[in-house]
Amino acid sequence: MPPFDAVPAKALNAHAISRHVSGAAFGNLINLSGRRRFTSQRLALYAVLAEQNPGAGHMTIARDALKLLTDAHRALVQGNRDTPGIFCDELHNAYFGPLQADAAISAFISLGHDALAAVERRAPAADGLVTDLIDSAARLLPLLNEVTQLYEALARRHAEQAQQKRAAVMHRIETIAKQARMVAFNAKVVAVRAGSDGREFSVVASALTDITGEIDELVRQALGGIDD
Template sequence: MHAETLPPLFVAKSEVKLSGDVFGALINLSGRRRFTSQRVVLYSVLASLGHEDADRTARDALAAFKDAHITLVQGKQGLPGVFCQQLHDAYFGTLQGDKVVRDFIALDESTLDAIGSGSRRAPALLDELVRCATPLLSVLNALTLVYEEQSKRHAALQRRQMQDLMGDIKTIARQARMVAFNAQVVAARAGPVGKEFAVVASTMTNVTGEIDDLVQTVLAGALT
C-alpha cells in the first residue's frame, strides 16, 4: 500500500471566517467527494477490462478525490479544514472517516498499479476495491451530513445574533424617542425661544421611527 499517499494527520486550526458561502463550498466539496469516489471505482473496473484511457481517468479522479479530502481535513483555498468537535469526531473518532478515506486511496493506487503491471494480485485487489465502495459511500454521506448540520447551526446562530443586535438597536431607539419627546415638551414650554430646539427634537423623533422600520425589515429578512 502507498503509506505516503496523504500528508500526516493534521487537524486544521484555521482563522477562516465561517459564513454561508464557506459552508456552501464545504457541502459542495463533500458532495463531489462522494461522486468522485464512485467514479474512481468505475474507471478502475474499466481499466481492468482494458478500456482505453480508463487508467488515466481513474487516476485523475483519484487525484481529485484525494485533493478534496485534504482540503476538507486540513483546509486550503479559503476553506477551514476541521473546524469543530463534531467534524473531528467524524473524521478521527468512531466513524474514522479520515482512515476510511486514506485506506480507500491507498487501495485504489495499489489496484491501478497492479492492473497496469499485469500483476496476478490485480483481480483480488479490484474485488476488495469494489467491496469497500458501498461502506465508503456510507461514511462519505455521514460526513456530508455533518457539514449540513453545522451549516444549519451556524445559520441559526447568525439569526439569533442578528435578533439580539436588532433588539439592542430598538432599545436605543426607544430611549432616543423618549428623549426627543421630552425635548419637544421643553421646547413647547420655552415658546418662541425653543422653536429651533423643537425642530431638532422633531427630526430625532422621525429618525427613531425610521430606525424602527429598518429593524423590522432586517428582522423579517433574517427570519426567512
C-alpha cells in the same frame, strides 16, 4: 505509489478547531463532501472498466476521479483558501475519533493508487487489488454519507445561530430607537415650555424624531427579511 498525506489528530490545534466559518464556506464543505462520496464510487467503477478494457480511456477517468477524491479529502481535513478544514469538535471526532473517517478514506485513496498502478502494469495482483477496491468502496459509502450528513447538520445549525444573532441585533436597535423617540418627545415638551428660547432645541428634537422614524423603518425591513 505516493501515499496520501493524512493529518494526524495531534496536528490540529485549538485555533483550527474553533475558527469562524461563513455560510459560503459551509456550501463549499458540503459540495466537497458530496464530491468525495461520488468520486470514490466512480474510481471503483472505472478501475474495473480499465482492467477489463485497457486503452479505452477508462484509466484516465479513474485517475481523474482519484485526484478529485484526494484533493477533496485534503481540503476537508487540512483546509485551504476556500475551506476551513476541521473547525469544530464534532468534525474532529468524526475524522479522528471512533468513526476514524480520516484513516478509512486515506486507506481507500492509497488502495486506489495501488490498484490503478497494478492495472496499468497489467500486474498479476491487479485483479485482487481491483476487487479489494470495489469492496472497500462499498464499505466506505455509508461512512461518507454519515460525514456528509454531519456537514449538512452543522450548516443548518450555523444558519439558525446566524439568524438568531441578526434578530437579536435588530431587536436591540429597535429598543434603542424607542429610547431615542422618548428623548425626542421629552425634548419637544421642553422646547414648548421654553417658548421662543427653545426654538433651536425644537429643531433638534424634530430632527431626532425623523432619524428614529428611519431607524424604525430599517428595523421593520430587516426583521421582515429575517422572518422570511
